[in-house]
Each structure stands twice: as C-alpha cells, then as structure tokens.
Amino acid sequence: MIEFQSVRKQYDNGTVAVHELSLVVETGTITVFVGPSGCGKTTLMRMVNRMIDPSSGTVRVNGSDVRDSDPAQLRRGIGYVIQQAGLFPHRTVLDNVATVPLLFGRSRREARARASELLELVGLQQELGKRYPAQLSGGQQQRVGVARALAADPPVLLMDEPFSAVDPVVREGLQDELLRLQAELDKTVLFVTHDIDEAIKLGEKVAVLREGGHLAQYAAPDDLLAE
Ligand code: ADP
Ligand code: ADP
Numbered sequence: 001m002i003e004f005q006s007v008r009k010q011y012d013n014g015t016v017a018v019h020e021l022s023l024v025v026e027t028g029t030i031t032v033f034v035g036p037s038g039c040g041k042t043t044l045m046r047m048v049n050r051m052i053d054p055s056s057g058t059v060r061v062n063g064s065d066v067r068d069s070d071p072a073q074l075r076r077g078i079g080y081v082i083q084q085a086g087l088f089p090h091r092t093v094l095d096n097v098a099t100v101p102l103l104f105g106r107s108r109r110e111a112r113a114r115a116s117e118l119l120e121l122v123g124l125q126q127e128l129g130k131r132y133p134a135q136l137s138g139g140q141q142q143r144v145g146v147a148r149a150l151a152a153d154p155p156v157l158l159m160d161e162p163f164s165a166v167d168p169v170v171r172e173g174l175q176d177e178l179l180r181l182q183a184e185l186d187k188t189v190l191f192v193t194h195d196i197d198e199a200i201k202l203g204e205k206v207a208v209l210r211e212g213g214h215l216a217q218y219a220a221p222d223d224l225l226a227e
Helices: 041-048 071-076 093-103 108-121 126-130 138-150 168-185 196-202
Strands: 002-010 016-025 030-034 056-061 078-082 156-160 188-193 205-210 214-219
Touching: 002 041, 016 041, 016 056, 016 214, 030 041, 030 168, 030 196, 041 056, 041 156, 041 188, 071 078, 078 138, 093 108, 093 126, 093 138, 108 126, 108 138, 138 156, 138 168, 168 196, 188 196, 196 205
Parallel strands: 030 188, 030 205, 078 156, 156 188
Antiparallel strands: 002 016, 002 056, 205 214
C-alpha cells in the first residue's frame, strides 16, 4: 500500500501545493485523484517516486518511508505515465519500449521480444512497432507510454492525466483498456484527472482535492457526496 501521512508541500516560492494530507491507497486498486488544475495532484504523484520530497509528513510505499530508499531503486518499482507520452522521437515504437528491459540488462533480442508482448498487451498491432512516435495518433502514443511504463513490471503505476490530451471517443477506449489491463495485472494505480466522470468510471476509491491541496473527500465512487 501507499500511505500519505500528514503530507504537506510548500514550494520555495511560498505556494502551498498540498495541505496536510493523509490517506492510504490500497494495494491492487485504482485510486483516482481528482480536482481542478493546480490543486496539487501532480505534486502528490511526484512525492511517491521522489521527484520531490514533502516539506513535512511522510510518504510510505509498502511500509517504507520513501526517503529511506534509493530513488533509482524506488523508480524501478513505479511506472510513470504522463499526458504527453514523452516518447523518444528518433527511436521506433518497439525500441521505445525495449529501452527499459535493455536498461535492466536483458539482451537486445529479449528486450525486443518483451516490448513486442507489451505492445500487444496494450492493444497495439505489431506493425506499429516499426513506426516512429510522430507517425502514431495521440491515443496510440499514450498506449505506447503505458507499455513503456509497464516494461519493468512495476507493482505501482502513477498515471498523471494520461488520457486528457486525446479526443473523447479515443479516451473512452483507453479507459476501458486500462480497466481490462488492471483486471489482468492487478497493479496499484494512482490515477490523476480533472474529470469527475473519468474518476468515477475508473476509481475503486476517489480522492477529491480542492484548491490549495485540501482533501475534500476520499471514498468509493458510490459513496461520494455531491458537491
Ligand atoms: P495539479 O497537478 O493539480 O494541476 P500541481 O501539483 O501541478 O497541481 O500544482 C499545485 C500548485 O503548486 C499550483 O499552484 C502550481 O502552480 C504550484 N507548483 C507546482 N510546481 C511548482 C514548482 N516547481 N514551484 C512552485 N510552484 C509550483
Ligand atoms: P502539469 O499540470 O502537467 O504538471 P504544469 O504546467 O502545471 O504541468 O507544470 C509544468 C512544470 O512547471 C512542472 O515541472 C511544474 O513543477 C512546474 N511548475 C508549475 N507551476 C509552477 C510555478 N508556479 N512555479 C514554478 N514552476 C512551476
């Protein structure tokens, strides 16, 4: 599980992005963080993989304070997917994904085989692997981003507005795909969105955040109070 305990983040310029937040994300669930732009969602995600540290309070992954872990080691266990898939433009789609197993010491052939499996897992046709990212649609690029995040087989996935830049029909397909993948893979997914409908569709638990990084509600979708 992932535990935020009295977590507060104030940036150097004085902005309070997260205000004393405590909650527990259960292992093997999709937990959605929803709220307007600027309410601290991205800041929370970045505290899980130690791109930033809290000003006070503690973030624990499986019982260990993330500050006691080596960031590189920690990030092997945490996949990260963002709005712009962030693919390497000069590498093929297949090689974008194969980079990760290669980094972890697999041979080039093994890495490509693994990448090929992952493309299939996220619903991409094999021939797309030969293309370059710019030759894919936005939705396809996001699928590649998910495949790459899964390449190290991390138990935890951080997904920060992963589907926000694609059109509504494609977004629905990607949401369905994530639910199907989750049923198969059983990851602990922290999913950020500003769209309450997306939160309700995907979340087993939903954390509703407000301006100034306040946690307003944390509940299963059926138990959320109308605001
Ligand atoms: P969200 O993901 O919900 O849009 P963020 O976590 O990105 O929110 O930002 C929360 C608040 O912190 C915003 O007011 C934002 O402008 C501010 N903020 C984010 N990153 C920084 C930073 N590096 N320095 C100063 N302020 C920041
Ligand atoms: P997103 O909402 O997708 O995280 P932003 O545009 O909020 O994107 O932030 C882009 C980058 O700028 C991030 O690295 C964030 O930490 C930083 N940032 C955001 N707001 C501020 C701010 N007020 N001052 C300084 N840096 C900021």
